[in-house]
Amino acid sequence: MKKVWLLGLGLSLALAGCSDSGSDETKKDEAASVDENTDVAGDLMDFYLNLTTTVNGVDIDLNGYEEAMAGEEPPSGDELATLKESAQASAKASAEAVEGMEIPKGLGDQKEAVESFKSTLVESYNMKAEALAKDGEADLTQADEKLNEAENQIKEILDEAGLVSSSLISDLNG
Numbered sequence: 001m002k003k004v005w006l007l008g009l010g011l012s013l014a015l016a017g018c019s020d021s022g023s024d025e026t027k028k029d030e031a032a033s034v035d036e037n038t039d040v041a042g043d044l045m046d047f048y049l050n051l052t053t054t055v056n057g058v059d060i061d062l063n064g065y066e067e068a069m070a071g072e073e074p075p076s077g078d079e080l081a082t083l084k085e086s087a088q089a090s091a092k093a094s095a096e097a098v099e100g101m102e103i104p105k106g107l108g109d110q111k112e113a114v115e116s117f118k119s120t121l122v123e124s125y126n127m128k129a130e131a132l133a134k135d136g137e138a139d140l141t142q143a144d145e146k147l148n149e150a151e152n153q154i155k156e157i158l159d160e161a162g163l164v165s166s167s168l169i170s171d172l173n174g
Contacts, residue, residue, distance in 0.1 A: 040110060045163060051098065056171075056172065059091070059093075068083055069137075110160065113153065
């Protein structure tokens with residue numbers, strides 16, 4: 001009877017040891033997953049902040065044009081032509097700046113979504129440059145719609161990464 005009892009106790013301890021080591025592995029996997037998500041979120045936030053800082057450095061004339069056109073007395077004549085020319089160059093430079101932004105390698109599943117966002121934003125700036133190259137008052141409506149699409153894309157990406165979503169439009173025009 002003592003042998004059966006000792007055998008049962010030994011098996012119980014062995015099973016408890018096995019289940020305990022499994023929970024250690026689960027804890028390690030969970031910790032690695034949390035670290036990976038933190039790295040992705042950090043890389044994503046760095047990318048976003050670098051993007052907005054870079055674009056804000058080159059889209060000043062574009063923002064100035066849009067501000068002037070939204071004012072009570074929009075410019076006309078030579079002043080408008082000068083503003084449009086500067087805004088067009090600024091829009092082209094913004095598109096090139098966004099295109100030149102490198103997407104962090106550690107984004108994993110988010111990388112494709114960030115690439116799509118980036119191309120949408122580039123398209124928006126290219127549309128603005130094309131509209132500004134035309135004679136007369138530039139219609140930026142479609143380009144602004146494309147910018148809204150880019151904003152929705154980055155909001156979704158930031159939300160999925162567990163980050164507070166930001167207003168791309170405010171961050172770029174502010």
